[in-house]
Amino acid sequence: MASPTSSGTNTSVNHPYIPSTDSEREEMLGVIGVDSLDGLLGDIPVEHRHPALKLAPGLSEQELSTVFGSIAAENASASSGYISFLGAGAYSHYIPSTVRSILQRGEFVTAYTPYQPEAAQGTLQVGFEFQTVICQLTGMEVANAGMYDGPTAFAEACLMAARVTKRTKVGILSTADGRLPETLVAYSKHQGIDIVEIEPDATDIPDDLACIGIQSPNFFGEIEDVERLTKLAHDNGALSVVHVNPTALGMFKAPGEFDVDIVTAEGQPLGVPMAFGGPYVGLFACKKAHIRQMPGRIIGRTTDTKDRTGYALTLQTREQHIRRERATSNICTSTQLIGLMVTVYAATLGKQGIKDLANLCYQKAHYAASEINKLNGFTVDALATGGTFFHEFVVSCPSSASSINADLLDKKIIGGLDISDRSENGMLVCVTETSSKADIDKFVKALSEIGASS
Amino acid sequence: MTISTNVGDIDRRLLMDRSVSGRKAFTLPESDVPSQDLPDSSFLRDDVELPEVSQLEVIRYFSVLSQLNFSIDTNFYPLGSCTMKYNPKINDELSNLPGLADIHPLQPDDTVQGAIRLLKDLQDDLGEITGLPGVSLAPLAGAQGEYAGLLIARAYHEAKNDSKRTVAIVPDSAHGTNPASAAMAGLEVVTVRSDDQGNVDVDNLRELANENTAVFMLTIPSTLGLFEPNILEITKIVHDSGGLVYADGANLNALLGLVKLGDLGVDICHSNLHKTFSTPHGGGGPGSGPVMVTDELAKFLPKPVAIKTDDGYAMGTPEMSVGAINGFHGSFSIAARAYAYIKALGLEGLQSVSENAIISANYIQAKLRDKYNLAADRYCMHETVLSATKQKKRGVAGLDIAKRLLDFGIHAPTMYFPLIVDEALMVEPTESESKETLDHFIAVMRQIDDEIDASPELILEAPHDLPVTRLDEATAARKPVLRWSAE
Numbered sequence: 015m016a017s018p019t020s021s022g023t024n025t026s027v028n029h030p031y032i033p034s035t036d037s038e039r040e041e042m043l044g045v046i047g048v049d050s051l052d053g054l055l056g057d058i059p060v061e062h063r064h065p066a067l068k069l070a071p072g073l074s075e076q077e078l079s080t081v082f083g084s085i086a087a088e089n090a091s092a093s094s095g096y097i098s099f100l101g102a103g104a105y106s107h108y109i110p111s112t113v114r115s116i117l118q119r120g121e122f123v124t125a126y127t128p129y130q131p132e133a134a135q136g137t138l139q140v141g142f143e144f145q146t147v148i149c150q151l152t153g154m155e156v157a158n159a160g161m162y163d164g165p166t167a168f169a170e171a172c173l174m175a176a177r178v179t180k181r182t183k184v185g186i187l188s189t190a191d192g193r194l195p196e197t198l199v200a201y202s203k204h205q206g207i208d209i210v211e212i213e214p215d216a217t218d219i220p221d222d223l224a225c226i227g228i229q230s231p232n233f234f235g236e237i238e239d240v241e242r243l244t245k246l247a248h249d250n251g252a253l254s255v256v257h258v259n260p261t262a263l264g265m266f267k268a269p270g271e272f273d274v275d276i277v278t279a280e281g282q283p284l285g286v287p288m289a290f291g292g293p294y295v296g297l298f299a300c301k302k303a304h305i306r307q308m309p310g311r312i313i314g315r316t317t318d319t320k321d322r323t324g325y326a327l328t329l330q331t332r333e334q335h336i337r338r339e340r341a342t343s344n345i346c347t348s349t350q351l352i353g354l355m356v357t358v359y360a361a362t363l364g365k366q367g368i369k370d371l372a373n374l375c376y377q378k379a380h381y382a383a384s385e386i387n388k389l390n391g392f393t394v395d396a397l398a399t400g401g402t403f404f405h406e407f408v409v410s411c412p413s414s415a416s417s418i419n420a421d422l423l424d425k426k427i428i429g430g431l432d433i434s435d436r437s438e439n440g441m442l443v444c445v446t447e448t449s450s451k452a453d454i455d456k457f458v459k460a461l462s463e464i465g466a467s468s
Numbered sequence: 469m470t471i472s473t474n475v476g477d478i479d480r481r482l483l484m485d486r487s488v489s490g491r492k493a494f495t496l497p498e499s500d501v502p503s504q505d506l507p508d509s510s511f512l513r514d515d516v517e518l519p520e521v522s523q524l525e526v527i528r529y530f531s532v533l534s535q536l537n538f539s540i541d542t543n544f545y546p547l548g549s550c551t552m553k554y555n556p557k558i559n560d561e562l563s564n565l566p567g568l569a570d571i572h573p574l575q576p577d578d579t580v581q582g583a584i585r586l587l588k589d590l591q592d593d594l595g596e597i598t599g600l601p602g603v604s605l606a607p608l609a610g611a612q613g614e615y616a617g618l619l620i621a622r623a624y625h626e627a628k629n630d631s632k633r634t635v636a637i638v639p640d641s642a643h644g645t646n647p648a649s650a651a652m653a654g655l656e657v658v659t660v661r662s663d664d665q666g667n668v669d670v671d672n673l674r675e676l677a678n679e680n681t682a683v684f685m686l687t688i689p690s691t692l693g694l695f696e697p698n699i700l701e702i703t704k705i706v707h708d709s710g711g712l713v714y715a716d717g718a719n720l721n722a723l724l725g726l727v728k729l730g731d732l733g734v735d736i737c738h739s740n741l742h743k744t745f746s747t748p749h750g751g752g753g754p755g756s757g758p759v760m761v762t763d764e765l766a767k768f769l770p771k772p773v774a775i776k777t778d779d780g781y782a783m784g785t786p787e788m789s790v791g792a793i794n795g796f797h798g799s800f801s802i803a804a805r806a807y808a809y810i811k812a813l814g815l816e817g818l819q820s821v822s823e824n825a826i827i828s829a830n831y832i833q834a835k836l837r838d839k840y841n842l843a844a845d846r847y848c849m850h851e852t853v854l855s856a857t858k859q860k861k862r863g864v865a866g867l868d869i870a871k872r873l874l875d876f877g878i879h880a881p882t883m884y885f886p887l888i889v890d891e892a893l894m895v896e897p898t899e900s901e902s903k904e905t906l907d908h909f910i911a912v913m914r915q916i917d918d919e920i921d922a923s924p925e926l927i928l929e930a931p932h933d934l935p936v937t938r939l940d941e942a943t944a945a946r947k948p949v950l951r952w953s954a955e
Contacts, residue, residue: 029817031554031746033902034824042831042903046847051823054830054847055726057695062731068596072814075558081811082804086567088582090575093566100572103795110494112526120541121534124555127752130880131941132871132934133543136536137751143483146952150517156950160753162608165795193795200770200791204622204654237511267513280795287564290583291573291796292608293754305948311752316944319929323480324936328944334611334648335885339657344611344648351750354530361483361526362493365518370496381501402507423579431574451500 029072090428097453098428099382101406101444102233103164103191104291105261105283107371108448112362113285113355122354127311127347131326137350138325141313144353147360151263151368152277153270154299158310159348161296164280165197168227168257170309170343171276171298172198175225175253176207177307177342178275185212185223185252187243189232192436194257198227214238216246223252225275231259231266233433234442235379235406236396241272248273260284260297261446262404264372276300285359286352295352306332309343371447375405378454379445383407385458386443391465395437406444408437412465415441421464427457478536478935483519483529484952493523536935537751538879544905548851548882548894549643549691551721551743556812559746559805568804573796577782583800584781587774590807594758597818598717598737599730602766604773604786605758606798610718611645613738613757614685618653619790620736620761620768621683621712627768627788633682633711639668641691641886646716655682662888666692666844674705681711683736688729689719691886692843693829693851693894703733712736717760720744721898722826722850725819729760736761741799745806756799756806772797824899825850828906832895835910839917843889851896854881855889864920864927866891871938872919872930876912 028035034042048054055063073081090096098106117123121136128134128141141159148157161167172184184202186195188211195209202209212219212226219226226247230238244254253275261283269277281295282288300308306329314328334341363371383403387394391412396403411418415432418441422429430443445454506512521529538545545552563569571580591603607613618636625633636650640659647657660676661669668686677684684706689695696702703713715729715737721744723729729737741747741756749755761769770793771785783797813821826849833842833852843853856866870880870893882894897906919926931937 029813029820031556031813031817032820032824032899034827034899038903039824039827042827046827046830046834048847051827054826054849055695056847057697058727059700059732062727064726065599065728065731067725067728067815069593069815069818070811072817073811075812078558078808078812079562082562082565082568082808085582085586086565088580088585089567089571090579091567091570093570096579098572098575100574102574104573106570106572112493112523112530115527116530116534119531119534121537121539122751123560123748124540125537125751126545126547126550126552126749126879129882130538130870130874131939132931132936133538133874133879134536134751135935136533139480139482139533139536140530140751142951145950146482146484147518149951156948162612162754163795166608166793193792196792197794200619200793201652203619203791205652206654237507263513264516265513266511268516271513287569287801288572289563289569290571290580290800291798292794293756293799293802294795295754305950312948312950314944315949316940318936318939320937322936324939326939326941326944328941328948328950330945333644335644337648338644339647339651341644341648341651344615344645344652345609346611346645347609347753347755349608349750349754350752351748352754354751358526358530360518361521361529362523363518364492364494364520365487365515366492366520367494367496368516368518374496374499376506377499377504378501380504384504402511419576423576428572428575428579447496454501 096426096428099430099443099445099457100428102431102442103193103280104288105444106288106446106448107283109285110362113358116358117355123351128327131324135324138313140354140357141348141350142315142325144357145313147357148297148299151260152299153268154277155302156305157299158308158312160350160353161298161310161345162349163292163294163296164278165193167278167296167298168194169198169201171255171278172225172227173202174276174307174309175255178253178304179224179251181222181224182206183208183210183220183223184225184227185210185219186227187212187214187229189214189234190227190229191233194229219246219250221250223250225253225255227255229257231262231404234408235403236401237266240269240274244272244274261372261375264368265376281352281356284356286355293349293352295349295356307342310345311348374447378449379405382445382454386461389462389465392461405446406442409441409443411439411441414439418464422460425460427460482952483521486521486525487519489520491520491522493521493526543877543879544901544909545879546881546895546897546909547879548896549718551896551898553746553898554900555746555748556809559808562808563801563804581780584774584783586807587803588776588781590803591774593810594739594760597724598760599728600737600760601763602761602769603758604769605803606770606772606793607738607757607759608794608799609753609755610738610740610757611649612793613759614645614649614716615652616759616770616793617714617736617738618649618655618683620765621714622653623768623788623790624712624765625682632680635680635682637676637681637684639686641888642685642687643691643718646685666690666694667696667698668702670698670701673702677705677709677711679710681709683712683714685714685716687716687718689722689849692853693848694844695849699732707733718743719850722822724822725815726822730762735765741802741806746809747802747805754799754802756802821899828897828899828901832897832906832910836913839914843892851894853889854893854895856891856893859917859920860891862920863924866893868927869893869916872916872927873912874931874934878909878912
């Protein structure tokens with residue numbers, strides 16, 4: 015038996031995640047023909063081998079659970095008795111048991127990207143179902159198998175519009191979430207793309223725009239005139255890119271009805287936990303004519319040598335592993351597991367459920383808005399202007415939203431987002447089906463008390 | 469109607485073809501608020517055509533589909549460069565705890581101190597492991613980490629008013645995302661050759677590195693599973709030219725506790741939490757690709773980063789940040805899983821991971837080298853690249869061998885990559901697999917080689933017993949059918 019050296023011992027710790035025993039390691043090293051692990055590390059500069067590392071010793075599963083328990087206890091959430099009215103890109107929705115149950119299937123969770131389709135028909139058929147769900151929701155002809163998140167899907171859509179139109183200027187509506195242009199800037203800063211702001215009531219646009227990027231419902235929760243803006247884009251040779259909230263599509267007209275070219279969305283509202291911001295999934299759909307410029311993975315139906323139906327990744331010549339620096343994107347994922355959650359969620363809610371859900375969000379948000387609007391000093395902008403909104407709205411507060419939020423927090427209420435950078439004393443409030451009437455009334459009462467004392 | 473008696477027949481009908489009007493799988497609660505006026509009907513749509521199925525049908529449909537997959541939980545999955553290791557169940561459980569899964573990304577920092585503390589602690593651990601202390605967990609996958617790294621390199625040169633550095637040097641063995649990310653970052657891609665040992669051709673690099681070099685992208689260990697023996701010379705050449713060294717950390721599973729990238733002269737790297745740090749691949753994401761940099765470059769990191777303040781923790785923006793490369797804070801619940809993994813293994817456990825991964829790969833290489841050619845005839849790190857050129861001459865390609873493995877319940881190795889190796893089969897066993905599993909794989913690979921002469925049709929027509937045989941991918945691409953439609 016080889017003697018262990020100070021730097022390269024043959025005695026690894028035993029750990030539940032590592033099956034090899036000391037004697038098995040000895041045997042394998044013998045077959046390889048070296049005395050110790052260090053015999054295999056000859057290419058690593060010896061002066062840099064086995065550096066000192068400041069890492070804690072390993073924990074047992076029980077100890078780890080305790081550590082996580084205390085981390086979770088330091089956060090405020092519904093499970094610790096807080097009610098929240100935050101939205102602005104991530105939304106609280108009830109997640110059905112079916113989604114949580116299917117997410118336990120290790121065959122989905124621990125599989126890789128389906129490069130060997132014969133061994134991945136489950137993943138592939140789910141992806142095909144996902145593409146179908148996204149097409150049905152958005153009214154578009156084709157969808158890809160998923161992007162990272164909503165803002166990156168939107169940024170990729172703008173870059174795709176630039177490729178399709180061979181133009182380099184992107185217009186984004188001034189009412190969009192700041193995260194959309196911000197992500198586009200990071201994605202496009204070295205590709206010669208200029209970004210200009212377009213007002214929602216614009217009647218003419220520059221004649222060299224690649225697209226108008228529209229968020230509807232917009233950042234302030236209101237529905238934009240997608241039909242008019244899409245016509246305006248098309249009249250000027252530009253595409254129309256629309257970023258939607260998928261829950262709103264249970265009741266509001268789908269972008270496909272307005273001749274929109276590319277639709278993107280944050281998929282999180284469809285059965286995915288908020289989880290402090292991720293992982294989510296970006297939804298991406300477009301007209302069939304543009305499919306070869308679409309980024310991301312696409313799953314197609316085909317047949318096997320016995321003429322049975324099967325599914326496989328397709329149109330891969332667009333992708334980085336084939337085309338390298340000439341690919342449509344560097345993306346190398348479809349965020350498949352989150353796509354699975356979205357697919358199970360859509361199948362579970364079904365035709366009636368998605369409609370009922372959208373209506374419930376609408377009813378509760380409008381109730382909350384009308385109650386807040388009655389309070390002295392508080393005005394709901396959309397009610398004042400007659401704007402149509404879904405489940406988010408801007409409240410103009412008597413003082414800064416952040417100071418009001420601090421007082422709300424004392425009452426275990428996480429208020430709406432402070433958007434004073436975009437609207438004076440503005441608070442962006444979101445109400446979904448997870449807020450009960452009692453929660454809403456508690457919030458309204460608290461606002462009333464805080465407003466009266468400020 | 470014909471009823472099949474074959475219990476093995478799988479009902480592959482799509483959900484929309486199972487839909488029956490009036491069925492449901494879920495009920496929403498009744499509204500508890502006074503009825504509100506709906507908007508003008510011009511805003512409203514007709515029904516959304518989603519399936520109408522029962523709750524059991526939802527569960528059975530997806531459960532049966534799951535059984536059509538190979539996965540780590542059910543199969544040996546020696547997919548090279550993908551690090552298909554065990555994904556500990558406790559990590560999934562802990563990341564879904566109330567208090568972690570139900571917190572909103574825009575909550576005030578003082579209501580999410582636990583979450584930010586976790587992120588800060590993970591940043592510190594990743595900085596320690598790689599020797600690159602500036603860390604952002606924002607990138608949502610390896611390719612995003614790469615892109616973020618390249619943005620940082622560009623921002624570094626721009627801050628020095630060095631605007632002519634627009635070239636990324638990339639080895640010919642690199643993964644496709646390297647050149648794709650470089651192109652996104654507006655860099656011209658110049659390829660450096662590999663020598664006959666699979667190393668970077670140092671003389672070629674010396675010719676290419678110059679005043680236009682923004683960054684050299686190097687996968688360590690390389691996609692051939694080899695540690696670059698000239699690494700110190702390479703980083704010196706790049707630094708002398710004024711460029712930065714970017715390390716693609718896809719293969720970091722070979723290096724835990726054995727060497728720090730920062731010590732070797734690497735300036736920027738990314739790591740795939742879904743490879744080295746055991747988070748599930750999910751059938752193709754979600755991943756997470758943190759980017760790690762030297763102290764000097766930390767001010768350019770993408771936002772946000774978790775920071776320690778006088779009275780707790782906060783999410784912050786580095787002073788010269790390259791910006792936001794996605795919506796919020798990155799894949800938080802993936803980061804939580806990686807955190808759990810690092811804490812469960814600790815220092816010695818992490819070292820043991822790499823040691824065992826290296827021993828297992830070399831063991832397979834030693835046991836198969838008489839039957840299969842090696843891409844490079846030397847000790848490998850955590851993966852070995854076989855070349856099925858001898859088998860190809862006898863009528864069976866690497867692809868066929870890969871497909872035949874599926875019949876034995878073994879997932880195929882990575883095929884035809886790296887591009888510089890003919891008939892490449894890249895095998896990465898990981899530290900998770902027992903010697904019995906490795907021996908089984910070795911025996912199967914040897915049997916397949918024997919089958920080439922005895923019964924080649926077994927290989928050429930493989931797989932035989934999976935839900936489908938080989939698929940017509942050409943027709944799929946030529947006449948794309950990408951969604952259900954009413955027939």
